[in-house]
Amino acid sequence: MKIFMKFVVLAFAYLCAAMAFAQGSGHLELTTVVQKEQISVDDDGKQQKELVQAATVLPGDSVIYTITFRNVSQESAENVTITNPVPVNLTYESGSAFGPGTVIEFSVDGGKYYSVASELTVTENGEVRAATADDYTHIRWIMQNDLAAGAQGVARFRARLN
C-alpha cells in the first residue's frame, strides 16, 4: 500500500513536471526529463529502485532520459517519429532504449542514416565492423500505429556520463 501511494505521488509529480515543460503549438506536445536511478532499502529490507532528479551526476554515472509525447489535438497523428541525439559527453547504454509500440533505430553519423542496431556498421581503419552502443549519435523511435487524439506515449533511454 505504501509503495503504491509512493508511486501515485511520483506519477503525479512527474505529470506536473511534464505539463510545466510541455512545448509545441501544433498537434503534439513533447517533454523530456533527465533523472537518475536511486536504490533505496525499504522498511522490509528490500531494495527499491526509483527515479530521482539528476542532482549529483559524476563521470561514470548513468542518467535516464524520459521523453513523453501527447496528441493534444482532435485529429489522429500519423508517421510519428521521435528523434533524440545522444547528448554530448554521454555514451548510450546498449539495449536501454525503450518505447512501447515503436521500432527503435540508431544513427552513427549524426542523424543522417538510421537503422536497427543489428544492421548498423562503422568503417574504421578501412575495415567494416558492427556498430556498438559507443558509436551511436542519435536514437529514434518510429511509432507503428497512429497516435490517436488525446493519446500519449513514452520513449526512454539510458546513457552514461563520460
Place this chain on the structure above:
Amino acid sequence: MKSVINLNGLVTRLATVAAVLLFSQQAFAVGTAAGTDVNNQASIAYSVGSVPQTAVQSNIATFRVDNRVNFTLVPDPNPVVPTQVNVGDTQVAVRFLLQNTGNQTQDFAFLPTNEADGVIVNGNTDSGQMNNLSVVADNNDDNTVNDAEDFIEELTADATRVVWIVADADTPIPNELLDGDFAHVLLSATVRAGGGGGLGGIITTSASDTVGTEDVVVAVGGVLDEDSASAQNTYQVASASLTVTKASLLIDDPINGTVNPFHIPGATVEYTITVTNNSLTVDADAISISDELTNVTLVADPFALGYDVEIINNGAAAILDCDADGGDGDTDGCALDLDTPAVGTNTLTVGNANLVITVVANTTLTIRFQVTID
C-alpha cells in the same frame, strides 16, 4: 581513422574527424569536466491527414556535471627501487607521481614522515631514519627539484605531476644509519580546492545534492569522504665504502740476496696495504689500519726516509709518514704493539688521535713497510 557511412564532402569529413578526436580524448580522459552542463532536446515529426507537419521540439533537459574528487599517489619507479644515499649526504630526493583522477582542477597538500623501524616495503625492512624531511612539488613540470612550493598548485583533471621527498642522511642521525640499511619514508597527500593563488582550502563532500549546481563528492580511492592517500619510498644507505688489499713482495734473503730470494729466516719482505674509498661522495674520516705481523720484525727506516712506515695519501696534499717504534709514545700516529694479541705477534697500527687519516671519496691511501722473517 574512423569514417562513417554517407560522407557528404569535406565539411562533413572534417566534422567527423573532429568528433572522432573528441571521442578519443574522452575515451582516455578521467571524465567529463565538472561544471559542464549536459543538455538534451528531443524532437517529434508527424503527419496529420497525410500532410507532414512541422516537427515539434521538446524542452531542454539539463544537468550539471559534479566534481568527483579523486587522485592516485605512487612511488616512481613503482614498485620502489631504493635510492642510494651516503651517510653525510644532504638534500637527497625520492620521487613520487600524483595523478588527478577527478574531473576538476585541484591543489594537493603533503606531509612527509619517516616510517618506523621494522616497517617492510617491497621486502626491505626499515632500520634507520632520515633527517630534515621536506617536500618539493614540480609545479613548473621541468622534472627538476628546483621549485619553491611544497604543495601542488593547480593540477588539471587527468594530469600527473612529480613530487619529491627531500631528506638528509647527515648527523645527528636519530637512528644510526649503517651501510645497507633501509630508511623508508611516507608521503601523505591531501586534496585541496583548486583556483590558483596558493594552496587551496580543505574540500568536503557537498552536504546536499542540488540540481543545476556543481556539487562536490570527495571519494579518494573510491571511498566516500576520503580526501587523502599516501605512498612509500625508500632510501638505502651506502656509507663510505672502503676496500683494503695487502700485497707482499720478497726483496731478498741472506743466502741468495735479491736474486730469486726464498722465504727463509732473515729474508726481507715488503708489504703494501692499499685502502680504497669506493664512495663517490663521502670521505672516510679517522680511519685506522691494523696489521698483525706474526714471526716477523719490522725493518727500521727501510726507504731511507727517516720513517719506518711510508704513507701516501692520494687525496691529501702531504705525504704522511710515521715511525712504528713504541718509544715515541705513538705521537706520530703509528704504534707497534709487541705480542699483541698473541705472543710472537706484533700489531702495527697506523692512524690514531695523533694522526687523523682521511681517505677522501674516490681516492686511495697506500701504506708501505718492510719486515724480516724471524
